[in-house]
Amino acid sequence: MGLFTITVNGASQSIEVEGDTPLLWILRDNLGLTGTKFGCGIALCGACTVFVDGKPLRACSLPISALGKGNVTTIEGVSGPEAAAVQDAWVARDVPQCGYCQSGQVMSAIALLKEIKKPTDRDIDLALSGNLCRCATYIRIRAAIHDAARTLVG
Amino acid sequence: MSPITRRLVLVGTAAGAASLLVPVVVRSSIAQSPKDETAYEITDWIVVASTGEVTLGLSQPEVGQGSYTVLPQILADELDVDWQRVRVRFVTGKDAYKIAFKNEAPAQKEGASMSTTTFYERLRIAGAAAREALTRAAAQKWDVAVSECRTERGFVISASGNRLSYAELAPAASRLPLSTHPRLKEPHQFTLIGKPIPRLDSRAKSTGRALFGIDVSVPDMLNAAIRMAPSFTGAVVAIRNEPKILKMPGVHAVVRIAAVAVANEEAASEHPGLTSLSRDNAVCVVADHFWQAKRALDALDVVFDGGPQGGLSTAMIDGLLQAALGGDAAVPVVDIGTARQILRDQAASVIERRFVLPHIAHAPLEPVNATAHYRNGVVEVWGSIQAVTACQEAVAKATGCAPEAVTVHVTFLGGSFGRKIVPDYVVQAVQASKAVGRPVKLIRTREEDTQHDVFRPNAGARLRAVLDEVGYPLAVHARVAGQSLFGATRKSWLDQTPEGAWDESMVDGIYNQSYRVPNFSVETVDTPLPIPVYFMRSVGSTAAVFFWESFISELASHVSADQYAYRRHLLTAEPLALRVLDAVAQASNWTTPPAPGLYRGIAYNCYVGRGGRFKTYVAEVVELMNVGDRFKVKRVFCAVDPGLVVNPNTLTAQIEGGIGFAMTTALYSRITFSKGGADQKNFFDYPLLTIDEMPEVVPIVLPSDRPPQGFGEVVLAPLAPAIAQALQHATGRRLDVMPFPEAAFRR
Numbered sequence: 001m002g003l004f005t006i007t008v009n010g011a012s013q014s015i016e017v018e019g020d021t022p023l024l025w026i027l028r029d030n031l032g033l034t035g036t037k038f039g040c041g042i043a044l045c046g047a048c049t050v051f052v053d054g055k056p057l058r059a060c061s062l063p064i065s066a067l068g069k070g071n072v073t074t075i076e077g078v079s080g081p082e083a084a085a086v087q088d089a090w091v092a093r094d095v096p097q098c099g100y101c102q103s104g105q106v107m108s109a110i111a112l113l114k115e116i117k118k119p120t121d122r123d124i125d126l127a128l129s130g131n132l133c134r135c136a137t138y139i140r141i142r143a144a145i146h147d148a149a150r151t152l153v154g
Numbered sequence: 155m156s157p158i159t160r161r162l163v164l165v166g167t168a169a170g171a172a173s174l175l176v177p178v179v180v181r182s183s184i185a186q187s188p189k190d191e192t193a194y195e196i197t198d199w200i201v202v203a204s205t206g207e208v209t210l211g212l213s214q215p216e217v218g219q220g221s222y223t224v225l226p227q228i229l230a231d232e233l234d235v236d237w238q239r240v241r242v243r244f245v246t247g248k249d250a251y252k253i254a255f256k257n258e259a260p261a262q263k264e265g266a267s268m269s270t271t272t273f274y275e276r277l278r279i280a281g282a283a284a285r286e287a288l289t290r291a292a293a294q295k296w297d298v299a300v301s302e303c304r305t306e307r308g309f310v311i312s313a314s315g316n317r318l319s320y321a322e323l324a325p326a327a328s329r330l331p332l333s334t335h336p337r338l339k340e341p342h343q344f345t346l347i348g349k350p351i352p353r354l355d356s357r358a359k360s361t362g363r364a365l366f367g368i369d370v371s372v373p374d375m376l377n378a379a380i381r382m383a384p385s386f387t388g389a390v391v392a393i394r395n396e397p398k399i400l401k402m403p404g405v406h407a408v409v410r411i412a413a414v415a416v417a418n419e420e421a422a423s424e425h426p427g428l429t430s431l432s433r434d435n436a437v438c439v440v441a442d443h444f445w446q447a448k449r450a451l452d453a454l455d456v457v458f459d460g461g462p463q464g465g466l467s468t469a470m471i472d473g474l475l476q477a478a479l480g481g482d483a484a485v486p487v488v489d490i491g492t493a494r495q496i497l498r499d500q501a502a503s504v505i506e507r508r509f510v511l512p513h514i515a516h517a518p519l520e521p522v523n524a525t526a527h528y529r530n531g532v533v534e535v536w537g538s539i540q541a542v543t544a545c546q547e548a549v550a551k552a553t554g555c556a557p558e559a560v561t562v563h564v565t566f567l568g569g570s571f572g573r574k575i576v577p578d579y580v581v582q583a584v585q586a587s588k589a590v591g592r593p594v595k596l597i598r599t600r601e602e603d604t605q606h607d608v609f610r611p612n613a614g615a616r617l618r619a620v621l622d623e624v625g626y627p628l629a630v631h632a633r634v635a636g637q638s639l640f641g642a643t644r645k646s647w648l649d650q651t652p653e654g655a656w657d658e659s660m661v662d663g664i665y666n667q668s669y670r671v672p673n674f675s676v677e678t679v680d681t682p683l684p685i686p687v688y689f690m691r692s693v694g695s696t697a698a699v700f701f702w703e704s705f706i707s708e709l710a711s712h713v714s715a716d717q718y719a720y721r722r723h724l725l726t727a728e729p730l731a732l733r734v735l736d737a738v739a740q741a742s743n744w745t746t747p748p749a750p751g752l753y754r755g756i757a758y759n760c761y762v763g764r765g766g767r768f769k770t771y772v773a774e775v776v777e778l779m780n781v782g783d784r785f786k787v788k789r790v791f792c793a794v795d796p797g798l799v800v801n802p803n804t805l806t807a808q809i810e811g812g813i814g815f816a817m818t819t820a821l822y823s824r825i826t827f828s829k830g831g832a833d834q835k836n837f838f839d840y841p842l843l844t845i846d847e848m849p850e851v852v853p854i855v856l857p858s859d860r861p862p863q864g865f866g867e868v869v870l871a872p873l874a875p876a877i878a879q880a881l882q883h884a885t886g887r888r889l890d891v892m893p894f895p896e897a898a899f900r901r
Contacts, residue, residue: 001403018403018449025445029377034369035362037568039519040600044837047519075362090360094352094803097811098218099359099366100520100568106360125846132837134519134569135218136814138848140807 004064008033009077019065024048026064027074035075035103039132046131049104049111050074056111075103082113085148093144097135105131109145118149194328196284198250199229199277202324208233208240208308213251213262214269215244215540216355217570218811219866220804221269223353225277228270228800231346232281232339234305235320242354244564246542250276256647256765261543265575265689266764267864270800274862282336284327291326292318350803355566366568367537368597370525376406378586378596379447380438381454382606385830386684387461389413389433394455399439404446408454409589411436414552414578433461436582440590444597463684464830468512471683471827475510475614478635478679485654485680487665491673496620496629506618507708509890511697513609513637514823515832515840516690520568521603526583527593531555533584534593538567538574545577552581553588571691571815576608601835608688609825609832611637613660613697617705625713626724629673632705634660634698638680642687655680659694663759663871664702668731669724685827691812692870695761696819700892703757703875707882717756717879718744730795731760734773737854738793742775751780755879757872761864768863771795774813776849776876778884785884785899787817787877789850792869797860805865809853812869818843820874822893 005014008031015030022041027033027050036059039047043058050059051073086109089095096102105128112119112127119127124145133141193203201209210229216222226242245251252260253272285305292310293300295318302313311317320327341348358364383389396408413435437456441447478484497504524537526549533553539545542562550557567574583596598606613636622628640647640657648655656678658665665676690696710720718739725731735758739745748754758773775791790813799805822841826833834840878889881898889898 017443018446020449021443021445025443028369029443029445032371034365034371037366037520038368038597039521040837042600042836042838045519045600087357087360091352091356094356094807096218096353096356096359097220097807098216098519098567098569099355099364100518102359103362129844129846132519132842132844134517134571134815134818134842136811136817136843136848137807138814138843138845139810139851141845142848 002065004067006064006067006072008072009074015064017064020063022060023050023062023064023067023072024059027059033074033076037100037103039101044132045101046104046108047101049107049131051078051107051111054114056108075107078107078110081152082110082148085151086110086113086144089144089147089151093140093147095137095140095144097137101131101133105133105141109141109148112145113148113152117153119145194324196287196324196327197280197332198248199245199280200233200284202320204321204324206239206308206319206321208235208320210240210242211245212242213245214273215264215564215567217264217540217567217574219269219808220353220801221264222355223351224270224801224804225273226354227346227351228274228277229281231344232278233285234307236307237346237351239308246562246564252543258646261541263541263543263575265540265572267866267868268763268767270862271763271768271864274800278338279334279336282338283332283334286333286336287327287330288320288323290330291323295323295326347800348798349801351801353804365565366520367525367539367565368520368523368568370536370565370595372525372527372536372593375525375593375595376440376442376590377444377447378438378440378583378594379444379451380411380436380582380596380598380602381451381456382436382602383458383461384605385458385460385464386466386686387463387830388458389435389461390437391457391459393437394457396454399450399454402446402450402453404442405439405450406442407440407590409438409440409586410434411438411582411585414548414581438582438586438596440586440594448599460830466684466830467828468826471612472510474681475612475635478681479508479614479616479633481679483679484633484677485651485656486675486677487656487661488674488676490675491629493629493631493673493675496673497618497631500620503620504618505621505708505712506616507705507890508614508616509701509704510614511612511700511892512824512826513612513685513687514690514819515604515607515609515825515834516571516573517604517607517840517842518569518571518573521598521600522574522579523595523597524580524583525593525595526580526587528553528584528588532559534561534563535580535584536563537565537580538570539564539577539580540567540570540574541577544575545580548577548581549584553584572689573607576688600837604834604836604840605832606686607832608686610690610696611639611687613694615701617701619705619709621709621713625715627669627671627709630671631675632661632664632702633677633679634664634701635679635681636660636697637683637685637687639687639689639694641680641682661698662694662762663699666762667702668728668758668760669706669721670727691815692867695759695871696816696874699759699871700874700878703759703872704878704889707755707875707879711882721756721758725758730771731758733856734758734771734793734795737856738773738775738791741793741852741854742777742791744775753778753785753880753884755876755881755883757876757879759872761868761871763864768797770797770863770865770868772868772872774869774872774876776873776880778877778880780901783901785881785901787849789852790873791852791854793854793856794869795856795858796865796868797858797863799855800862802855805855806853808865809869810851812867813851813873814843814848816870816873817847817849819870820877820892820894821847824893
């Protein structure tokens with residue numbers, strides 16, 4: 001057991017936990033932040049995508065001991081113009097079906113739009129192909145990202 | 155008119171916590187502000203609060219198909235209520251919420267694309283009866299004739315301009331008898347039905363606030379990880395280091411879990427080789443947190459045996475299949491004319507194709523999990539549960555308590571596709587809770603979820619035909635073999651003949667196919683296996699329609715006929731079939747030759763609901779394009795006749811998603827077996843379609859006067875044969891297996 005102090009969604013949290021515990025399970029079980037989902041446990045499906053210092057990472061495969069002083073942002077705490085544009089576009093397009101993967105999809109889409117203002121279809125393929133959706137909502141995901149990009153450019 | 159007694163319901167804190175976007179569950183981590191309000195039940199489906207809020211009951215779990223929006227939309231239209239002021243709650247416990255599937259006792263269950271088909275009338279009547287009761291309550295209050303009153307978005311208004319809200323009328327209306335035959339709206343009066351209403355759950359699902367089974371948290375809850383015997387007939391032989399594991403951080407208990415009859419909706423059905431259930435076939439570790447449980451489970455030294463069928467392998471299964479396809483014994487399903495005689499007499503001109511398809515897994519993105527609390531014969535469960543009644547019965551059977559003592563709370567389901575009808579994972583959670591005396595949330599890892607899915611059965615087919623002098627089928631014989639789904643899970647659904655029983659799901663879309671075939675013979679062979687199987691989106695049609703449409707493609711290409719024209723000719727007597735076929739051909743410009751590097755395939759199916767409950771007509775055109783050294787599915791045109799469409803928005807989503815789901819099946823899905831169990835573990839060996847592979851989809855929804863037909867499953871089946879046909883145009887190669895080999899897409 002070790003005592004880890006981490007910053008999640010702007011708040012400092014002290015957690016006594018074993019160092020091999022993935023960030024995902026600390027978010028879900030210790031902090032009650034269940035918006036970040038468990039899908040595969042080996043960084044293949046993207047359902048657990050969070051930001052660490054603004055960069056998208058798979059929380060299921062990041063042990064707390066490796067997090068260091070990284071600032072964690074989850075779907076519950078994500079904010080800013082890209083987040084608003086993406087989430088509004090997601091709602092306007094009615095992207096989700098079952099919805100389980102969508103936290104991860106939304107996080108990856110926000111990260112993409114922070115990086116590239118006007119992504120091409122190819123950019124979307126590269127940034128989102130690690131986020132699986134069994135309902136195959138991919139058509140609306142793509143359309144919503146383009147919508148959000150247009151909103152942001154104004 | 156039959157008076158129905160209704161009680162005044164008090165909606166206290168528990169129900170108050172069920173917000174618009176969270177179906178039921180109270181989360182201990184969220185502080186609740188107690189808000190007592192009086193609410194009145196107008197019908198089984200409608201509760202009106204004194205605050206004016208109208209709660210619409212949803213009895214069909216939301217698995218992604220849109221029931222959370224579409225079914226309340228039907229109720230609200232007839233009720234004539236302000237859509238912006240409704241909230242939706244998941245409801246259980248009344249007969250009104252049950253559906254009778256085929257010959258079974260009525261049950262509350264989402265499945266078989268039945269929700270809208272079954273509940274369309276029921277919800278319209280409920281909404282209209284409530285509106286009538288509210289109107290009568292107002293008329294009595296004002297002492298005027300009912301005919302002088304009308305409703306408008308949550309108010310009753312009299313001819314003289316008096317106006318009372320549904321909230322004000324609810325106490326009186328809740329005491330009035332309900333009409334069983336209320337006057338329903340005329341279609342032109344619909345304000346919600348037929349409109350592309352936005353989903354009610356999109357915001358919650360885009361912001362991480364929607365509550366899924368895996369997110370449930372109840373006071374005093376522990377977490378469990380489970381490892382099941384790799385072999386389907388295996389058992390726990392020994393646990394070698396339990397004392398050491400119990401000392402690991404957070405660990406409370408190591409619990410042996412008794413084998414569960416997986417598809418136990420019907421007592422008569424037990425899997426061959428799984429008949430002896432009185433064994434422990436799994437171990438779970440219960441800990442404070444899930445990771446502690448999983449870490450400890452990984453360190454746990456458990457010895458499993460393989461059991462009586464521990465030698466099961468894919469080679470053995472395929473051997474059985476080939477023997478069944480080539481053997482003498484089979485059960486006749488259809489025998490029209492003299493098909494077999496003609497095939498014998500004209501043996502030299504017989505065209506034959508064989509196909510083999512594997513078992514496949516549902517792979518919902520939310521692995522199966524459940525939260526359970528067992529207390530002295532009373533059980534409460536929470537989670538992603540698709541069949542409420544079956545879950546109650548399974549838990550009752552496993553614990554020895556009465557089904558009424560089992561309360562089921564349904565959350566949003568993180569994908570299901572049929573998987574979460576089977577409550578094996580719920581029963582395991584209940585066993586764990588019973589062992590530790592506290593609520594337990596049990597989560598299967600992806601590996602456990604994949605290896606212990608209830609798979610779609612394998613299937614193989616052998617089809618033979620003789621053509622007439624102008625190239626159309628004169629005689630066709632089709633034999634389909636494989637593990638029978640009904641034989642394994644629903645014996646009462648088998649069709650009995652003097653020669654034996656046959657399983658409709660093995661030949662869905664073949665035995666009841668639409669093409670003109672004057673001499674037609676269909677038969678099946680069941681090859682029983684100890685593999686747990688269950689219904690999966692589109693059930694047998696994902697196999698049978700691939701066989702059948704691929705064979706029609708073969709016959710057309712044999713006489714160098716155009717694939718559309720050939721099908722069209724054979725469907726002359728089927729106007730509804732022709733309508734979708736023509737629509738898809740027109741939308742895809744079929745009669746114009748494709749651009750260089752573009753190859754097309756066309757396929758058709760009429761999806762017949764279980765028990766003949768509905769017929770949805772579907773035709774698809776696939777466009778395949780050269781991309782580098784490969785062919786890629788670029789675009790899919792999909793024409794459908796689904797009857798009346800309650801919500802075009804969610805229907806289109808089902809077309810898009812259904813095509814994507816079918817792409818995964820065609821390209822990737824295959825479960826193999828060795829040592830009695832499944833080999834695949836995670837998305838690296840059981841991949842799903844990714845965004846870069848998703849084709850453009852062009853939906854064509856044909857207007858129809860028919861009532862709503864089933865839809866969630868219908869677009870899947872024609873996709874694979876359409877792709878195969880396009881690939882054959884492109885490469886000359888025939889495809890007789892799924893998933894299609896990667897090499898099939900190389901130029």
